[in-house]
Each structure stands twice: as C-alpha cells, then as structure tokens.
Amino acid sequence: MFLRVMVLALIGQLSLLEISADDSIKPWLTIFGKPLKTLELPKDKVALSLVELGRTLYHEKRLSRDNSISCNSCHDTKAFGVDGEKFSVGFNNHLTGRNSPTSFNAFMHVSQFWDGRAPTVEEQAKGPILAGGEMAMPSAEAVVKKINGIKGYKDLFEAAFPNSSPAITYDNVGKAIGAYERLFVTPSKFDKLLAGELSALNEKQKRGLKKFVTSGCVTCHTGNLLGGNIYQKLGLVKPWPNQKDQGRFAITKKEQDKMFFKVPSLRNIEKTGPYFHDGSSEKLSEAVEVMARHQLGREFSKEEISDIVAFLKTLTGKLNPSIAAYPEKFPD
The missing domain is CATH 1.10.760.10 (Cytochrome c-like domain)
Structure with a gap:
C-alpha cells in the first residue's frame, strides 16, 4: 500500500513538472505569431x-x-x-x-x-x-x-x-x-503548438525551443516563419570566413550593408541543406553550431545542439x- 502511494505521488510530481514546463513555454509562443494553415486550390x-x-x-x-x-x-x-x-x-x-x-x-x-x-x-x-x-x-x-x-x-x-x-x-x-x-x-507540428496544443512537442523538442529562445536565436529568427522578415549581418560577433560575397552591399553600395543578408526562414530547415548563402554547412547540427559561434558568440554543448535540432525538426511540414x-x- 505504501509503495502504491509513493508511486502515485511520484506520478503526480511528474505531472506537475510537465504542466510547469508547458506553462513556461506559453509566454514565448507569442513571439512566433499565428500558426500556418494549409492552403487549397482556389474555387473561382x-x-x-x-x-x-x-x-x-x-x-x-x-x-x-x-x-x-x-x-x-x-x-x-x-x-x-x-x-x-x-x-x-x-x-x-x-x-x-x-x-x-x-x-x-x-x-x-x-x-x-x-x-x-x-x-x-x-x-x-x-x-x-x-x-x-x-x-x-x-x-x-x-x-x-x-x-x-x-x-x-x-x-x-x-x-x-x-x-x-x-x-x-x-x-x-x-x-x-x-x-x-x-x-x-507548409504547416507542421510546431503549428499545433502555436494553436495551443502544448503536447505537440516532446520534452526534448521543448528543451530545444527553450534554448532557441533564451539563447537569442529568436532575435533574428522570429515570427511564424522563424525568419524571412529582416536583414542581418552574417558574422555579427565573429567574422564570417567567406567574405567574397558581401550580400546586400552589391545591391545598395552602402558600407553599412556589407555582409548583410536576408535572414532565412527556418521552416523545413531539416530538409533544405546545404545551409547558408554559400552552402558551407552540410549538416543541420553543424549549422546550429556555426550560427551560435558567429552570431551569438557562444559555444553550445552537444546536448544543447541536439535539443535545438530536435526543435527545428518540428518545423518540417508538407505542401x-x-x-x-x-x-x-x-x-x-
């Protein structure tokens, strides 16, 4: 009887932790706006x-x-x-x-x-x-x-x-x-989360979302496309190795636009490599590591990268x- 009570108590604690984890995610969801919805061929x-x-x-x-x-x-x-x-x-x-x-x-x-x-x-x-x-x-x-x-x-x-x-x-x-x-x-599992289905992501994916937000990735990769809505300097903290392509500078001829590119959307990022304008990263995990270093001035651990990649895979949808x-x- 005692063992049963202890097990039930433990399950209750885990449930409270899960609710707490879900509650901690809720405030962040407003950063990403409204969920994407599948479009149909027009009737007209x-x-x-x-x-x-x-x-x-x-x-x-x-x-x-x-x-x-x-x-x-x-x-x-x-x-x-x-x-x-x-x-x-x-x-x-x-x-x-x-x-x-x-x-x-x-x-x-x-x-x-x-x-x-x-x-x-x-x-x-x-x-x-x-x-x-x-x-x-x-x-x-x-x-x-x-x-x-x-x-x-x-x-x-x-x-x-x-x-x-x-x-x-x-x-x-x-x-x-x-x-x-x-x-x-291309709506995805992430859009179920944006629509209020907090169980749409598993714990690893939620950890990745938390790290994505708290590390500052959302500074550029924001909105419901997680990017595509601003320009940013590539190599913001640490200079980008390939300086041959100067980005928007070729269009505007303004010094302040050197190495500025449109921030790519992270929708379907799992499936759209190689990554970056110069195709310099083959693997998504490598791309996350490189971005952390050059844009945030941070070195993520292997576990953190794995969690972020797990989250990014929730952005894979179907046309x-x-x-x-x-x-x-x-x-x-």
Whole structure:
C-alpha cells in the first residue's frame, strides 16, 4: 500500500513538472505569431486558371534557353522547394553563385533572394529566366515570342488573364508563377503548438525551443516563419570566413550593408541543406553550431545542439499534395 502511494505521488510530481514546463513555454509562443494553415486550390474559375497556368510555367523547361531548366529544377515542389545542391546548375553547366533558397513559404518573406533584390515572388520569378548563368533567356521579348510559338499557351493565358490584351506578356508570366507560389504553405507540428496544443512537442523538442529562445536565436529568427522578415549581418560577433560575397552591399553600395543578408526562414530547415548563402554547412547540427559561434558568440554543448535540432525538426511540414503535384501535361 505504501509503495502504491509513493508511486502515485511520484506520478503526480511528474505531472506537475510537465504542466510547469508547458506553462513556461506559453509566454514565448507569442513571439512566433499565428500558426500556418494549409492552403487549397482556389474555387473561382479565373483564379484557378491563373494558378494552373503558374503551375505549368513553374515546371516549364522551355522557359530556358536550351529547354533543359525550369523553376522546379532548383526549387522542386516535391523536395521542400530546393534541389539539395550546394550551388544549382544553370545554363551551360554554370554553377550559381549562391545556394538556392527554398520556394516554400517564400511569398511571406520581406523580400526575395538572399540580398532582397526582388520585393515579391512575382518579381523574383522573372529574374532567373533572364539570368545568364541560370535559365539564360536573352530577353523578356524572347520569352514572350517563345511562349507565343507554343500554340496551347494562348488559351491558358487568356483564361488566366481575361482582361489583359495581349494576355501573353512577361509580367503576366511572373504574375502566374507568383500566384502558384502563394499557395506554398507548409504547416507542421510546431503549428499545433502555436494553436495551443502544448503536447505537440516532446520534452526534448521543448528543451530545444527553450534554448532557441533564451539563447537569442529568436532575435533574428522570429515570427511564424522563424525568419524571412529582416536583414542581418552574417558574422555579427565573429567574422564570417567567406567574405567574397558581401550580400546586400552589391545591391545598395552602402558600407553599412556589407555582409548583410536576408535572414532565412527556418521552416523545413531539416530538409533544405546545404545551409547558408554559400552552402558551407552540410549538416543541420553543424549549422546550429556555426550560427551560435558567429552570431551569438557562444559555444553550445552537444546536448544543447541536439535539443535545438530536435526543435527545428518540428518545423518540417508538407505542401498540400494537390499543389505540389507536377502538371499533368504541357501545351504542345
């Protein structure tokens, strides 16, 4: 009888500790805002036509000079919006100068590209098509001419842009791809926590969340995307080893922007390596260690890194299969 009472008392103490741990997490959740929610294909006929045109163009290799590269080549909708390479391979086997960031959830970022040179996904979509080392089309006019030469696209553009004359324009290419990318939302286990389900994370993941918050990671990786909403100096405390790429400085020419990059979202970070603009870390645990050292001036223990990685894995979500699906066919 005594043993039973002791066991029940111990269980009660553990329950109180668990409640206490959950209660300690609650105040931090406001840092991350509202949970992400899965998006569906639109019901409206014109809106759906726009998204489906965007899906087709996103996967259309004929938007490249040699018909071999599409947006999806580097930002695969079935591979967390990346290609898994340190640097993507563009036209004529050219390696891009920066690691290709994920296209998932990107429309919610403050801007696009590592240096923020495009304000929206619609503008971003038009960049790589004309970039010499990527899809390498010679001009916007050449893109429009090529699309006009593919008979089936006329009807698709007219259905998506009923009030545009002509319907096939380069801006409309960007608008269609952007409309498709604006459905790239990937809710995860973490969003269940943000919605109030405190049991969504296990104890190790909760420890990782605590360390993530109390160590200062949330200074930059904040909001419901855990990043993507500010620019920050890479090598804030300890200089970044690779100083060749100066980030936003190349765009603004302002000294204060040297080594400033858009802070990446940590959504799906488990699946989107190699990490950083220069692809310099292969493993997520290494990336956490490197960030602690260069941004926070701290050395995490192996256990702390393991806990943080466990938390970061709760940010892995899935794109709605109906949105991730490749086009059933392409225009002839």
